[in-house]
Amino acid sequence: MKIEVTSQMTGNVWKVVVAKGEQVEEDQEILILESMKMEIPVVSPDDGTIIELKVEEGDFVSEGDVIAILEED
Amino acid sequence: MTKQVVEEQNELKQKIDKLLEKKEKYREMGGQKYIDAQHEKNKLTARERINLLLDEGSFKEMGILAHHQNLHPTMEGKFTPADGVVAGRGTIDGREVCVAAHDYTVLAGAIGKVAETKVARVREWSLKNRVPMIWLVDSAGVRVQESIGSLFAGNGRQFFDQVQMSGVVPLICALMGPGIAGTAYLPALADFVPMVKKTSYMALGGPHLVRSVVGEDVDEQTLGGSRVHTQESGVADLEVKSDEECLKVIKKYLSYFPSNNEQKPPIKEGVERAEITINERLAEIVPTNPKKIYNMYDVIKELSDDNDILAMKPKWAKNIITAFGRVGGYPVGFIANQPMHLGGALDGDAADKAARFMNICDSFNIPLVFLQDIPGFIVGSKVEKAGIIRHGAKMLHMVSEATVPKITIIIRKAYGAGYFVMNGRQFDPDYIAAWPTAEISVMGAEGASSILYHKQIRKAEDSKAAWSEYADQFRNLIDVEVAASNMLIDDVIDPRETKLQIFDAVASAWNKKVERPWKKNSIRPV
Incomplete structure (x- = not known):
């Protein structure tokens, strides 16, 4: 099943931690946002593979934006 | 012995044999074909589940001879051993419990009239x-053939009972x-709802x-699988990977x-106060740079015996953590802000989750431990429209109502x-202390x-610089020792000693007793 990974909050993408095609575990950091004066990670909701990354470092994302697509294991 | 006595004895023996044979047949549930089908789906049968759940040999079944009594043509010739639900009493860790497990091998575990009478019993x-009730749900719902038309008027008692x-x-x-x-609605009215990944789902329709x-x-699964209910709806508490894991949890x-609510929770023996020592890890987890965040679970685990906790709804409203743990053997419920999600700010779901957890702990005399790192409630038109005021009020209401040690x-x-x-x-904490890092x-x-x-910022030549300067001035007023010196908190403590505190x-508040004015109900925000 394909899962859309969304940003919980509005902020700037400070660092993208994983690459497209990478295998991730549940709760693994996908990227780190800078928001509310803090560095806040967006984590994977499940075990699976990142089949698409929708943002780059420096991008601005709003709450609810899809930042990656995960193919569930 | 006279011939008559011998004949009577034989007759009784035959009756007993027949009875035992019938029971044996009923114990086989829907038959091997359906049992195999159940196993192929990675599901255990109702009886296998009960055997794993209860202490060995402790199960006392009630109603094994139950069978549907329906005369409707669609039920004619249907064999429903135990009427599709295995029910009874037993013990877990030596303590009595009651259990009812739907048997999917019998007409997909659909609930008939007789089955419902059994579960009611x-x-x-x-x-x-006054012992816990456990339902193991694996059921296609009500057996429609038995509630045809307006006979349905007699259904629904299980939910009324559950509320009592x-x-x-x-x-x-x-x-x-x-x-x-x-x-x-059985899970919706229950206190704890684990869901098995991939095999379970729930939906009103x-x-x-x-x-x-x-x-x-x-x-x-898309309609109501474990992902939906543990991550999006918040109806379930925990996603588990297998039946075995589910029963263990x-x-x-x-x-x-x-x-029951008249007893205190069990204190785990064998933990001595002297064993709770200074924990250097606690001083290392929380970064001094306010931009850096940390995982609050790491703090909670350091505070709990054997680093062991049981988190409720860990994948829903992740900005707040609600978890059971033990501190020096005493069971407690931790409620902690999670800076990793939304910076730990509260939204409606988080408030619901925390209020419910407080409700459960307070009902069963489990002390509450609050760990604060909270930038506040989320603000803005979106959350206002979603009713953040009434959701937040649930937390205010519950924290004020709770009479357990806090x-x-x-x-x-x-x-x-x-x-x-x-x-x-x-809000009547029995003890409130802060780390030197508290703001x-x-x-x-x-x-x-x-x-x-x-006004000053607006009039300033460089309004951004002015704002920053005023912010620095204000920041200097935020000092935890001011709160302590005004006796607004009990102490500022060495973080490494937190568990001992x-x-x-x-331990001191364990027998706390608070009496409130009589009332029938509070008017709880919903």
Whole structure:
């Protein structure tokens, strides 16, 4: 099943931690946002593979934006 | 012996043999074909589940001879051993419990009239004897053939009963297969709802009904699988990977609970105060740079015996953590802000989650430990429209109502109403202490200075620089020792000693008694 990974909050993408095609575990950091004066990670909701990354470092994302697509294991 | 006596004895023996044979047949449930089908789906049968759940040999079945009595043509010739639900009593870790497990091998575990009478009997036992009630749900819902037309007028009593039991005995409802239609309200009214990944789902209307009524084409898992209910709806508490794990987690959950609301929860023996020593890790987890965040679970694990906790709803409203643990053997419920999600700010779901957890702990005499690092409630038109005021009020209401021992440790931020709902000083904490890193304030320095000095900032040549300067001034006023010297908190503590501080407070307040004015009900925000 394909899962859309969304940003919980509005902020700037400070660092993208994983690459497209990478295998991730549940709760693994996908990227780190800078928001509310803090560095806040967006984590994977499940075990699976990142089949698409929708943002780059420096991008601005709003709450609810899809930042990656995960193919569930 | 006379011939007559011998004949009578033989007759009795035959009756006994016949009875035992019938029981044996009923124990085989829906038959090997359906048992195999159940196993192929990675599901255990109702009997296998009960055997794994209860202490070995402790199960006392009630109603094995039950069978449907329906005369409707669609039920003619249908064989329903135990009427599709295995029910009775037994023990878990030596303590009595009641259990009812739907048997999917018998007409897909659909609930008939006789089956319901059986479960009612077990519910009655649970309430009268004040022992926990456990449902293992694997059922296609009500057996429609038996509730045809307006005979349905007699259905629904299980939910009424469940509400009478709520808060008296722990109610656990595990989803280990489908739980459709009315069956979906069993978990909704229970205290603890684990769901098995991939094999369980719950929905008020199953895919067939959804397709025919609203025209939506959706599969079971997308409609109400464990992902939906543990991450999006918040109806379930925990996603588990297998039936075995599900049964194990039920036992673990119960280990924190008394059998009923008139008892204290069991204290685990063998932990000495002297064993709770200075923990250097606690001083290392929380970064001094306020931009850096940390995982609050790491703090909670350091505070809990053997680093072992049981988190409730860990994948839903992740900005707040609700978890059972033990501090020096005493069971406690931790409520902690999670800076990793939304910076730990509270939204409606988080408030619901925390209020419910407080409700459960308070009902069963489990002390509450609040760990604060909260920038406040989320603001803005979106959350206002979603009713954040009434959701936040649930936390205020519950934290004020709770009479169990309540301990508060302020780790970093304690801003605004967030500080209140996390058991601030005016909400009757038995002990409230802060780490030297604590920042108690009406709000953050930036927000506060933009309100206090908005005219000066607007008039300034460089308004950004002015704002920053006023914010720095305000920040200097945020000092935890000011709160301590005004006796607004009990102490500022060495973070490394936090576990000992919590232990001492819980142990001293263990027999706390608070009496409130009589009332029938509070008017609880919903």
